[in-house]
Amino acid sequence: MTVQARGFHHPALLYHESTDYVAAVTAFVRSAVENHDPVLVAVPPANLDLLRGALTDLGDRVGYADMAVAGRNPGRILPGVLLRFAADHPGQRVSIVGEPIWRDRTELEYPACATHEALINAAFAGRDAAVLCPYDVTRLEPAVITDALSTHPTVIEKGTLRDSHHYADPVVTAAAFNRPLPPPPADAPSLVYGPTIAAVRSFVRRETAGHLSEDRVEELVLAASEVAANTIDHTAGPGRVTVWTEPGIVVCQLEDTGHLSDPLAGRLVPPHTGHRGYGLVLTNELCDLVRIHSTPSGTTIRLHKLR
Known part of the structure; x- marks a missing residue:
């Protein structure tokens, strides 16, 4: 063959x-x-x-x-x-x-x-x-x-x-695989953010401490920051970030009112790091799984880190 x-x-x-x-x-x-x-x-x-x-x-x-x-x-x-x-x-x-x-x-x-x-x-x-x-x-x-x-x-x-x-x-x-994600646990802590990402970084760091190693906490903080920056730069805001744990996994979800219309976003490396879209490439590099559901009414990006 x-x-x-x-x-x-x-x-x-x-x-x-x-x-x-x-x-x-x-x-x-x-x-x-x-x-x-x-x-x-x-x-x-x-x-x-x-x-x-x-x-x-x-x-x-x-x-x-x-x-x-x-x-x-x-x-x-x-x-x-x-x-x-x-x-x-x-x-x-x-x-x-x-x-x-x-x-x-x-x-x-x-x-x-x-x-x-x-x-x-x-x-x-x-x-x-x-x-x-x-x-x-x-x-x-x-x-x-x-x-x-x-x-x-x-x-x-x-x-x-x-x-x-x-x-x-x-x-x-x-x-066809752009499927709605199940809702977070009802008691999962969340934060409405904007117009800066500082609060997102502090929130994710605080909520994941003790569940991941320090290095992996900082990787998730950076990934969440990249997604939140897209919310601030490209939507009318605000966004919401939610963190919870599942067996063997820490999950961080970010939601906003934007529409991620390019299916290759995060899968093609832009010609230089300042180009829009690099943040999702970096997010994919930092996380063990990224699930995205996007419609004209809003986008949910769910980041997973193995514990």
């Missing part, structure tokens, strides 16, 4: 056993190496070990990343893994194996993962690249496989490449 044609290719690899997985992925990688493409393999740890073992003869011609670390937050996979790898190899076709969805992904994480898969098509449109995305048919829910058919233009199964008749416009598909 190879994907050699020029242009952008984003197939979903539907596999049933680890032997199928290793055979299909290594064939893709070896074909890319033969074409002199820079190659990155970004998959969860168990599969990373399998592929490293099967590709030892290729040495440093293949780069590797643990997707459970680099892609812990699905919102940072595009800017921090895929697009960064492409930017590191200007003028070259890149080939990437990216597996953002695996059995241990939670229901909470999944909409962000599916949104990521849809938006790969928008972010890489017109580029010369191949991004192969494996899906474990035996361990993932059938609905996940159905979604994969709508987020990938082509599908590979049992060595055969075919068009996906369920593939749809990536922005429209991503919008």
Whole structure:
């Protein structure tokens, strides 16, 4: 199985056993190496070990990343893994194996993962690249496989490449995962803020102290500050920030009256740090999960830090 044609290719690899997985992925990688493409393999740890073992003869011609670390937050996979790898190899076709969805992904994480898969098509449109995305048919829910058919233009199964008749416009598909978030706990402390972010910083620092390490508290404070700054700069205000804990997670939610209309906001690195949109990129880097629900009447951004 190879994907050699020029242009952008984003197939979903539907596999049933680890032997199928290793055979299909290594064939893709070896074909890319033969074409002199820079190659990155970004998959969860168990599969990373399998592929490293099967590709030892290729040495440093293949780069590797643990997707459970680099892609812990699905919102940072595009800017921090895929697009960064492409930017590191200007003028070259890149080939990437990216597996953002695996059995241990939670229901909470999944909409962000599916949104990521849809938006790969928008972010890489017109580029010369191949991004192969494996899906474990035996361990993932059938609905996940159905979604994969709508987020990938082509599908590979049992060595055969075919068009996906369920593939749809990536922005429209991503919008289907722009789902309302459940309300915070009724007793969760909250603060109405504006016109400065100082109160947000103090509030988040105070409410998360003791639940996270000092370093992780400050990361969450910075992430919340970036979101609050967008409220102050781009909406009529005010905003509201709420903090609470769930098992193993600290959650910080910010709400305002703005509408986040660009589905790629936070997933593309602006040309310079002063450009609008960099704050959400940084927020994705700092958090273990970012969930966003935005409508013309308002936006909710929920930040998660593992405890």
